[in-house]
Amino acid sequence: MSKQLVEFQEYLKTCRKIVALVGAGLSVSSGLPTFRGSQGLWKNFNMIDLATPDAFYIDPGLVWQFYSWRRYNALQAKPNKGHLALSALSNLATRKDSNLEYITITQNVDGLSSRSGHAKENLYEIHGSLFNLNCTSFMCNYVDRNNLKHPLTKALEGTEYEYDRKNRKRSLEEDDSSHQVDYSISPQFRPVKNIPESELPQCPVCKDGSLLRPGVVWFGESLPLNVMNSVDNFIESNNSVDLILVIGTSGTVYPANSYVDRVKVKGGKVAIFNTDIEEDILQGIVKDTWGFRGDAAELLPIALKPVIGEV
Ligand SMILES: [Zn+2]
Incomplete structure (x- = not known):
């Protein structure tokens, strides 16, 4: 010692x-992997660009798919x-x-x-936590804590993989040696889905159907x-x-x-x-x-x- x-x-x-x-x-x-230490890209988007309030405002479906992937990886980890x-x-x-x-x-x-x-x-x-969901309405302080459900909505199902699973695994997180991977087949890229707001996680308290957002602190937030x-x-x-x-x-x-x-x-x-x-x-x-x-x-x-x- x-x-x-x-x-x-x-x-x-x-x-x-x-x-x-x-x-x-x-x-x-x-x-x-550490956030910055990883390749820094998810489906060709810069991860840091997706972790902002602006990104969520512009395209909540895109940001939710990114967080669905991060929740999935965290759930796979012990x-x-x-x-x-x-x-x-x-x-x-x-x-x-x-x-x-x-x-x-x-x-x-x-x-x-x-x-x-x-x-x-x-x-x-x-x-914050990937497993907390916060209401986006200023009038509402609803928080769903420790929600481990995956996927959170039907529309988010299967959006976590960048490439079709059967053909190729790209990132470390998806690398599972128990699966045989055939590299002779060219990977089939899975683009981001277009998901309407009505198919994303909704606040159960707000009558107007406010969106829930990941309960994490984004860049630019205190x-x-x-x-x-x-x-x-x-x-x-x-x-x-x-x-x-x-x-x-x-x-x-x-x-x-x-x-x-x-x-x-x-x-x-x-x-x-x-x-x-x-x-x-x-x-x-x-x-x-x-x-x-x-x-x-x-x-x-x-x-x-x-x-x-x-x-
Ligand atoms: Zn609410």
């Missing part, structure tokens, strides 16, 4: 208040041991006899933390105020945070860096679990900061074992 790990675990055992900040790297070993380790920590904190305070702040919308059995009350999905406030309250309350775990994200980009700074300023320590970590952190010369390089799904169960036991 490395000196850093021993030191980290000794400190971990003394912690009374912990925050985990989770990014896309945690879900990679569940088979979900929570990994990293998710389970954090879930164990969350459930430890909610026990009546526990003196541990804990929250997970996740930037992931894949719902895997939620599906790993994480305690609901200390999970904050700051970018993070959900109530969630951010709850996180702020946890971090700023009288008991200061002893430890922040930065997982599958670099910790140097907003909002990760701001949480890290706020914890450090009050005397808390930082542990980063990521495939990409700055060299000086790895060498242990950055004050109050540990860095563990590798797959967070493998590292977390080992690092947290003294507190959560075997995952």
Whole structure:
């Protein structure tokens, strides 16, 4: 065991208040590529262009097909041991006899933390979830939470594949070695369907049939105020945070860096679990900061074992 790990675990055992900040790297070993790290295209559309309020306003059918595909991929994926380790920590904190305070702040919308059995009350999905559906009407605050149904409507059925399944699989997500793929047949491209609004998910409360939209934070939208406030309250309350775990994200980009700074300023320590970590952190010369390089799904169960036991 490395000196850093021993030191980290000794400190971990003394912690009374912990925050985990989770990014896309945690879900990679569940088979979900990072949004920007993937090819960046879905049916020849730039994914980033589809994740905006404007795109939904102009063509909700197109955006819903993109999100139907993302929901499908997330549903195919299973929570990994990293998710389970954090879930164990969350459930430890909610026990009546526990003196541990804990929250997970996740930037992931894949719902895997939620599906790993994480305690609901200390999970904050700051970018929303693919499995929440929000009403688009300003007058209505209907939210359908944790809706795992696929497809959501008849019209969205079978729209997730870019190429005809029988002929060719293109993306990693669709790669399933149990299927024989015949590459001699040229792929049959499946274009985006034209779906009228009446065949997309509708709000059950609004009388005028308002559309539901994916409950995720799109580019150009602000993070959900109530969630951010709850996180702020946890971090700023009288008991200061002893430890922040930065997982599958670099910790140097907003909002990760701001949480890290706020914890450090009050005397808390930082542990980063990521495939990409700055060299000086790895060498242990950055004050109050540990860095563990590798797959967070493998590292977390080992690092947290003294507190959560075997995952
Ligand atoms: Zn509504």
